[in-house]
Structure formats: C-alpha cells, structure tokens
Amino acid sequence: MENKPLYSVAATFNDVNKTLAAVQKINEAGYKNYDVHTPYPVHGLPHAMRLKSSKLGWVTLIFGFSGALFAFLFMYWVNVIDYPLIVGGKPFYQLPAYIPVMFEVTVLSAAVFTVVWMLFIIFKFPNNSHPLIDTEYMKRVSVDRFGISIQANDDLFELNKVKEFFKNLGAEEVFEIYYKIDELKDKPKIFDKKFISFLALTSIVVSAITYFVLNQLLFMSPFNWMHEQFRLNPQKATTVFKDGFGMRNPVEGTVARGYLPYPFKGKPADAEMKLVNPLIPTKQVLELGKEKYLTFCSPCHGNFGFGDSRLRGQFPNPPTLHSDRLRNMKDGGLFHIITEGQNVMPGYASQLTTDERWAIVHYIRVLQRSVNPKESDLR
Amino acid sequence: MSQDIQTFEAKPLSARFKQIAFGLLFLGLGLSVLAFLVDSHRALANYNVIFALLVSVSVGNLFLFAIEYLSGAVWSTVMRRVNEIFITFIPVVFVMGLFVLFNTHSIFHWSHEEAVKTDKLLQWKSPYLNETFFTIRYLVYFLVWGIFAFFMTKNSLKQDESKEQLLTYKNSKLSAAFIPFFAITLTFYSIDFLMSTEPHWYSTIFGVYYFSGTVLAALSVLTLAIILLHEKGYFGNILRRDHFYNLGALLFAFVNFWAYIAFSQFLLIWYANLPEETFWMIHRWEKGWEIFSFILIFGHFLIPYFSLLSQQSKSNLSRLKFMATWILIMHYVDLYWLVMPSLYKEIVFGWIEISFIILAVGIMLVLFLWRYNKIKNIVPIGDPKLKRSLEFHL
Numbered sequence: 001m002e003n004k005p006l007y008s009v010a011a012t013f014n015d016v017n018k019t020l021a022a023v024q025k026i027n028e029a030g031y032k033n034y035d036v037h038t039p040y041p042v043h044g045l046p047h048a049m050r051l052k053s054s055k056l057g058w059v060t061l062i063f064g065f066s067g068a069l070f071a072f073l074f075m076y077w078v079n080v081i082d083y084p085l086i087v088g089g090k091p092f093y094q095l096p097a098y099i100p101v102m103f104e105v106t107v108l109s110a111a112v113f114t115v116v117w118m119l120f121i122i123f124k125f126p127n128n129s130h131p132l133i134d135t136e137y138m139k140r141v142s143v144d145r146f147g148i149s150i151q152a153n154d155d156l157f158e159l160n161k162v163k164e165f166f167k168n169l170g171a172e173e174v175f176e177i178y179y180k181i182d183e184l185k186d187k188p189k190i191f192d193k194k195f196i197s198f199l200a201l202t203s204i205v206v207s208a209i210t211y212f213v214l215n216q217l218l219f220m221s222p223f224n225w226m227h228e229q230f231r232l233n234p235q236k237a238t239t240v241f242k243d244g245f246g247m248r249n250p251v252e253g254t255v256a257r258g259y260l261p262y263p264f265k266g267k268p269a270d271a272e273m274k275l276v277n278p279l280i281p282t283k284q285v286l287e288l289g290k291e292k293y294l295t296f297c298s299p300c301h302g303n304f305g306f307g308d309s310r311l312r313g314q315f316p317n318p319p320t321l322h323s324d325r326l327r328n329m330k331d332g333g334l335f336h337i338i339t340e341g342q343n344v345m346p347g348y349a350s351q352l353t354t355d356e357r358w359a360i361v362h363y364i365r366v367l368q369r370s371v372n373p374k375e376s377d378l379r
Numbered sequence: 380m381s382q383d384i385q386t387f388e389a390k391p392l393s394a395r396f397k398q399i400a401f402g403l404l405f406l407g408l409g410l411s412v413l414a415f416l417v418d419s420h421r422a423l424a425n426y427n428v429i430f431a432l433l434v435s436v437s438v439g440n441l442f443l444f445a446i447e448y449l450s451g452a453v454w455s456t457v458m459r460r461v462n463e464i465f466i467t468f469i470p471v472v473f474v475m476g477l478f479v480l481f482n483t484h485s486i487f488h489w490s491h492e493e494a495v496k497t498d499k500l501l502q503w504k505s506p507y508l509n510e511t512f513f514t515i516r517y518l519v520y521f522l523v524w525g526i527f528a529f530f531m532t533k534n535s536l537k538q539d540e541s542k543e544q545l546l547t548y549k550n551s552k553l554s555a556a557f558i559p560f561f562a563i564t565l566t567f568y569s570i571d572f573l574m575s576t577e578p579h580w581y582s583t584i585f586g587v588y589y590f591s592g593t594v595l596a597a598l599s600v601l602t603l604a605i606i607l608l609h610e611k612g613y614f615g616n617i618l619r620r621d622h623f624y625n626l627g628a629l630l631f632a633f634v635n636f637w638a639y640i641a642f643s644q645f646l647l648i649w650y651a652n653l654p655e656e657t658f659w660m661i662h663r664w665e666k667g668w669e670i671f672s673f674i675l676i677f678g679h680f681l682i683p684y685f686s687l688l689s690q691q692s693k694s695n696l697s698r699l700k701f702m703a704t705w706i707l708i709m710h711y712v713d714l715y716w717l718v719m720p721s722l723y724k725e726i727v728f729g730w731i732e733i734s735f736i737i738l739a740v741g742i743m744l745v746l747f748l749w750r751y752n753k754i755k756n757i758v759p760i761g762d763p764k765l766k767r768s769l770e771f772h773l
Contacts, residue, residue: 047772088652096646099646189389
C-alpha cells in the first residue's frame with residue numbers, strides 16, 4: 001500500500017449544478033491539475049473549468065491545407081507533367097476540375113490526421129492505460145454520477161486537505177486513486193504480438209471482403225444488373241437493325257481523318273507524272289526519313305541502298321538503289337513503289353504515313369547523291 | 380438567473396438613429412428620383428436589385444424564424460423579436476415590388492412582344508414567361524409569405540400576453556407547413572426576378588444559389604442588429620458570448636454553403652460546355668464584369684471564410700459586426716452581378732448604383748425604426764424556451 005504512488009483524489013457528485021459549483025470553488029482555491037468526468041456532455045463546463053480552446057484545431061488546419069496542396073500538386077503532376085491527356089476537350093491544367101478533388105482531400109486529410117494525431121501524439125497510442133481506468137470511480141461517473149479528480153502532482157495538493165475539501169463541497173463518495181505498478185512497468189510496444197496479429201487479421205478480413213464484393217458479388221444475380229444494358233455490344237448481333245449487324249459500315253465515300261485515298265492504284269506511270277513531293281528536305285525531314293528507312297527499308301535494301309541484304313538469302317536480293325533508272329526516276333515514282341510495292345516488295349502504305357513515305361524518298365535521294373555526287377557537290 | 384420581466388421592456392431607439400434613418404431615406408429617394416430622370420432604364424434595373432435585397436432580408440428572416448421553431452432551437456429565442464421586426468417588412472416589400480411589376484419592359488427582355496415574335500426560344504418559354512402569369516406568380520409569392528409571416532408573428536406576439544404554451548406548438552406546425560412553400564416560392568421568385576433578366580439562359584441550381592445568398596443576407600442583418608442593440612445596451616446584459624458564437628457559426632456555415640452552390644453551378648456549366656449555358660458565365664468574365672466576379676470569389680467566400688474560421692473570431696463582437704456588414708454588401712454585389720450584366724454589355728457602376736444602395740439602407744432603417752417602436756418587449760417574454768435561452772451555454 002505504501003509503495004503505490006498516488007495519482008489523484010476523486011469525488012462523485014449526484015447533481016450537475018453541484019458539480020459546476022464545485023468546479024468554481026476548486027478554481028477559486030487555486031487547483032490547476034484537475035479533471036471533470038461526466039456521463040454526458042455538460043454545457044458550460046469548459047467555461048467553468050476555464051479551459052483554453054484546444055490546440056488540436058491547428059493540427060486540423062495544417063493537415064487540411066496540406067491535403068489541399070498535395071491534391072493540387074499531385075493532379076498537376078499527373079495531368080500536366082507526367083501523363084498529359086486531353087479529357088473532354090479541356091486544357092491539361094484545369095483548376096475548376098481540380099477543386100472538387102482538392103476539397104475532398106482537404107476534408108479527408110483534416111479528419112484522418114486529427115484522429116491520428118489525437119491517438120498517437122496526445123493519447124500516446126499504443127499506451128492504453130490510465131490510472132482512472134477500471135476504478136470504482138470511473139464506473140460511477142460513466143453511469144449516473146458526475147466526478148472531479150484532483151491530481152497529486154498539483155502544487156497545492158495535500159491528501160487530507162483535498163479529501164476534506166471535497167466533503168465540504170458536498171461530494172457523495174471520495175476515492176483515492178493509485179497508479180497500478182505493473183502497468184507502469186509494462187511499457188506497451190507497437191510491435192506487440194497481439195496488436196500485430198490483430199492488424200494482420202483485420203487486413204485479411206478487409207481484403208477478403210473487398211475481393212469478394214468486387215470480383216464475385218458484383219457478378220452474381222441480381223447485383224450484375226449493370227452488365228445487362230440496352231446497348232450494342234461489340235461483336236454481338238443486334239435486334240435494332242434488320243441485317244442483325246451491331247457494327248455499321250461507314251457511308252460510302254467516307255474518308256478517315258488524316259488518311260487520303262490513293263488515286264494512282266496500279267498506275268505507276270501516272271503517279272510518276274503527277275505526284276510532287278510536298279516536303280522540303282529540311283534536317284528534320286531527312287532525319288525522319290533516315291529513321292524510317294533504317295527501320296523499314298534497310299533489311300532488304302541495305303543501310304546504304306546497295307541491295308546488300310542482311311536477310312542472307314531468305315529473300316531474293318533487291319536491285320541497288322544507285323542504278324541509273326532509279327536515280328532518274330521522279331519522286332512520284334519512288335513514292336508509288338513504296339506505297340504499292342513492286343515485284344516481291346510489299347506496299348508500305350499501312351505501316352508508313354504519307355509524310356513518312358515522302359521523307360524516305362528524300363533520304364533515298366541523299367543516299368544516291370552520296371554515291372554519285374553532282375559536280376557542284378565535289379567543288 | 381431571476382430577471383424581472385420589467386427589464387425586458389424595449390427601450391425607444393435614440394433620436395440620432397431616427398435622424399440617420401430618415402436622412403438616408405430622403406437622400407436615397409432624392410438621388411434615385413434624379414437617377415430615374417437621367418437614365419430610367421438603369422435606375423429600374425438597380426431598383427430590381429435592391430428589391431431583391433429587401434426580399435432576401437425579410438423573407439430570409441422568416442426562414443430563420445421557421446427554422447428556430449422546427450429545430451426547437453433554444454439559443455435564438457432571445458433574438459426572435461429582432462427577427463420578427465425584419466419579417467414585418469414583407470408588406471412594404473410587396474408594395475415596392477409593384478413598381479417593378481409596372482415597369483417590366485425596362486428590365487425583362489421577354490416582356491417585349493416583338494422580341495418574342497422573332498425568337499424561337501422565347502416563344503417556347505412564353506407559356507411561363509408572360510406578363511399575366513408573371514403577375515399572378517408575384518401575387519402568389521407574397522400571399523404565401525404574407526400569410527405565414529402574419530400568423531406566425533401574431534402567434535409569437537400573442538404569447539407575450541397569454542403565456543400560452545400551445546402557441547409554440549402552433550407555430551412549429553405552421554413552420555413545418557411553411558418550409559416546402561418557402562422552397563418553391565423562393566426558387567420561382569429568383570427565376571422570375573433575377574434569372575429571367577437573361578431569358579435565354581439555363582441553370583437548374585439557380586434557386587438554391589439565391590437561397591444561400593438570402594439566408595446569408597438575413598443572418599447578417601440579424602447579427603448586425605443584435606450586436607448594435609447589445610452594444611447600445613438595449614438588451615441589458617442578457618446576451619453572452621455563447622449567443623453570438625452561434626450567429627457567427629451560422630454565418631460561417633452559410634458562407635461555405637454559398638461557395639459550394641456557386642461553385643457547383645460554375646463547375647457543371649464549365650464541364651458540360653454547352654453554348655446555351657456558358658455564354659452567361661463568359662459574359663460575366665469579360666468587358667469589366669470580371670471585376671465583380673473576382674470580388675465575389677474573394678469577398679463573398681475567401682475573406683469571410685478565413686475571417687470567421689477560428690473559434691475566437693465567431694464570438695469576437697467587432698469582428699462579427701464587421702463581417703456581417705461585409706457579407707451584406709457582398710450579397711448586394713452578388714445580386715448586382717446576377718442582374719446587371721444581363722442588361723449591360725460593359726461594366727456599369729456609378730452614382731446611380733450608390734444612390735440606390737443609400738435608398739435600400741434608408742428603407743431598411745426606417746422600417747426597422749417603425750417596427751421597433753411597435754414592439755413592447757425586446758425578447759419574447761411568453762416563450763416557454765426563454766429561460767433556457769437566457770441560460771444558454773455552449
């Protein structure tokens with residue numbers, strides 16, 4: 001008994017007004033370290049206790065604004081820097097669309113971090129012991145009594161004086177509350193076996209439920225009602241059109257965006273006569289041509305156009321690109337060959353865009369002039 | 380707290396208040412008559428704005444009054460008499476509105492028959508937007524507001540004499556009946572008098588938008604009146620920090636609500652990007668009107684939000700008094716921003732606007748003076764909730 005350190009002296013009262021009056025008297029007597037416990041929130045009690053307003057609000061404020069800032073920066077990074085994607089014809093940086101998310105994250109982070117701060121910083125979680133827990137006093141005040149507890153670490157604290165004081169204030173019962181020695185010694189650890197296994201169990205249960213709901217339940221009747229909608233499914237027959245085809249052919253003469261129909265199909269002579277290279281051989285165009293030539297043409301024609309294939313006889317070797325016929329052929333003729341193919345060579349219209357094909361033509365001219373330069377090039 | 384009933388008697392307002400009230404009224408009247416002679420079109424548009432402001436103040440207070448009964452609120456019971464003073468503006472506001480009704484051609488584009496003839500959209504809307512139905516609706520709004528205001532304030536005043544508890548119950552029932560009517564009438568009022576100044580526009584949230592402003596305006600005049608009366612000693616020492624804190628908290632809440640609704644309206648229009656909706660917003664973002672839009676973003680939301688955010692500021696009387704005035708001004712700016720850009724391509728703001736603001740303040744002060752002189756007690760002394768209200772603690 002003597003070894004047990006005293007935490008506080010506590011008293012119960014059976015009336016709110018008596019409690020409020022007692023709090024006033026305790027204030028006047030000059031006690032600082034005391035607390036009041038009531039079974040329900042009592043209006044006017046913080047005022048009577050002369051409590052300063054809680055500083056927890058600052059935590060809420062700071063984490064709330066941090067959340068807003070984080071949400072803003074994150075969305076900015078995603079939408080503008082890392083993965084710019086046009087959504088709904090809006091610019092990449094679109095403040096109005098960010099605001100609802102910023103608002104939600106503000107609320108979320110303010111609420112979550114207030115609770116976390118309260119638990120871990122103020123209540124010092126995982127510490128869950130307090131001298132008042134599991135006392136007769138706490139049992140009374142959590143049911144039908146109001147209680148005041150004056151702590152032993154108060155400057156004015158004297159055991160018998162405080163007991164007498166409570167009696168004079170009209171207390172029903174007075175308790176002496178001691179620290180529990182074993183609880184004091186037993187410092188709770190965050191990696192406690194019980195705690196960790198509880199966490200593990202919780203995560204397993206939550207994961208299982210989430211998996212079940214998202215991957216099983218939503219595919220069961222009647223929760224799968226969203227799968228059966230009145231709409232056209234790809235590759236499925238439909239009752240909307242007479243011929244049963246869900247996917248419709250485009251109207252005759254439709255031209256896809258960026259693709260012009262090629263008017264010289266099977267007419268190489270016409271193509272050579274009428275087609276003119278629309279590109280100016282700038283450095284950029286030549287580099288594009290080089291890249292595409294090396295990717296698509298060089299396997300057969302060789303890196304420099306000599307017809308020295310790297311395919312080692314699997315295909316017949318193509319003729320050199322430096323022949324007189326090809327050097328004198330107009331750009332339109334080369335373009336036609338790339339587009340339509342010739343002999344064994346397939347057409348490349350589906351792999352290369354019009355501009356890329358014209359760029360390759362320019363690059364072939366560069367190769368040809370490097371082997372058979374003009375007079376002016378040598379000077 | 381055993382206060383003698385005698386101490387609740389309403390002391391007469393000072394002679395200086397009377398001078399200021401009538402001074403502002405006559406100054407405002409003189410200037411606005413001059414404004415009518417100079418530019419009747421613009422003067423009428425301004426008149427419509429201050430008419431909406433007075434509807435906000437009077438009908439908004441009726442809403443606060445009903446909410447007190449519905450929620451069984453205790454803290455506001457001591458302030459209810461001031462609430463009633465603002466509610467009794469309604470008949471005068473009705474008479475004011477008749478002037479708008481007789482001059483629809485200057486304010487409402489849809490009231491011109493030649494304009495409707497060449498406009499498909501206006502033709503389609505004409506079963507609703509025509510002058511006969513418009514007048515009928517106007518009468519219905521004020522009939523609904525007037526009837527509820529009359530019976531509820533009458534019950535409240537009768538309770539002072541009879542101390543009959545049943546009257547509180549009666550008023551609760553009336554309040555419950557009033558709320559749906561209020562929602563419908565206020566929505567249609569805002570569509571008729573504010574939104575239809577631009578009859579080609581569509582917005583389904585407009586009624587709620589005006590409602591949020593209405594409650595703010597009503598709360599700010601109530602807060603301002605309560606604090607001024609308290610500081611001049613008309614309330615004795617019965618009002619405490621806790622009472623003011625609630626007013627501040629409600630102001631803060633509705634500042635947020637307004638911003639929420641205003642942004643909701645903007646966001647949907649911005650996202651959907653439909654020409655029949657966006658032109659209204661674009662118009663308020665160019666040719667000088669963007670100044671008003673900026674004032675609203677900062678003055679109507681950000682500044683009051685941060686001013687009223689902390690716990691202390693909600694019960695700091697000088698802060699609260701300043702913010703109540705500020706929010707009332709912002710509600711005026713909001714109404715001006717709703718109506719005027721529809722009628723003027725480029726920004727207009729000058730002495731005509733100032734003179735109508737003076738007129739609005741003058742009307743409110745004179746009405747307040749007139750109604751205040753009629754009341755006997757500054758608090759509802761017969762209300763069974765009064766004792767709890769006086770002892771109210773947070």
